[in-house]
Amino acid sequence: MAEGVINPWPYSVTLGRMGRGMDLRFEPDEAARKAIAKTLNLVSLDSLDAEIFLRPWMDGAEVSGLIRARVTQVCSVSADEFEEPVESRFSVRVLPADSENTSPDENGDLALDPEGDDPPDVLEGETIDVSGYVIEHLALELDPFPRKPGAVFEAPPEPVELSPFAALKALKADPDPSGDGA
Template sequence: MADPVTAPWPCEIPLSQVDRGAVKLRLEPSEEQRSAIAKQLGIVSLEALSAEVFLTSWLDGAEVSGVLRARVVQTCSATADDFETPIDARFNLRVLPANSENAPQEEFGDLGADPDGDDPPDVLEGQTVDVSGYVIEHLALELDPFPRKPGAVFVQPPEPVELSPFAALKGLNLKDDQG
């Protein structure tokens, strides 16, 4: 297979292009684009992000698989220090066009989904696959919602001894200052 083609960010690929043969892409957003992604994800910064994404034809849609590598800076939930974390993740999903007869039919109250089975395919809004959107989505799934710097330990502050509603009034000087 040929080397991946470096694609501009953001990247959308028409399903018709995937129908003509597998598409292999390399995505690397610019520093300015990484800054916007960091803001979108609520992290301090996104120092690096690259992804290799492979799209192949699947039914009347596409199978999207890839590897993303990133270096994210987050704030430690225990110490409030910023720290960097490397991310190296694989992802795989399937997409179908909105008008596909293969698209899953939503049934309310259907609890028969197999938690260990494959995820149902995503239904696209049009005829294009938002490749960069899927990269960001899978990066977001890799982020720790409560990031902790290695070795950081949360120390519980001591509980106040007196929890009476009048405790705060004890410290006030209530003497009449007129004299």
């Protein structure tokens, strides 16, 4: 694909159409950014730019890319809205559902090596949801408890005793409630 060509949003590619590889660039329009912001529970997604590289890998593909975004979130401490830049690189390998390279174990699950790379994603068919990977990896970069720079948590005051005996305790503490000493 030619350098600088911007692709529509959302975007998917079939493995057969990928050929020797593709370089893609996405800049979703305002309507798409609003929909993505709603999906990710953001106040707004002010900008999103993604450069994606698809390369053949085994009988599937490697999907890698760079995501740059500017998001507006609500601070979990002060409840103020604030903007934050996000920049992230990601890489995922995918295989078609009928691939002999998925090698499931006797339970039908992929064998996991805790020290190895992440296992490849198994596609439902032959289609790679490229924009889905962009949204997924943007979501992974977002702090689930965003904090505005400089926001400080202040503990609430100790709760006052609200039992029925609190009023009796207050009366017992002050033997002369009239205050005239008589």
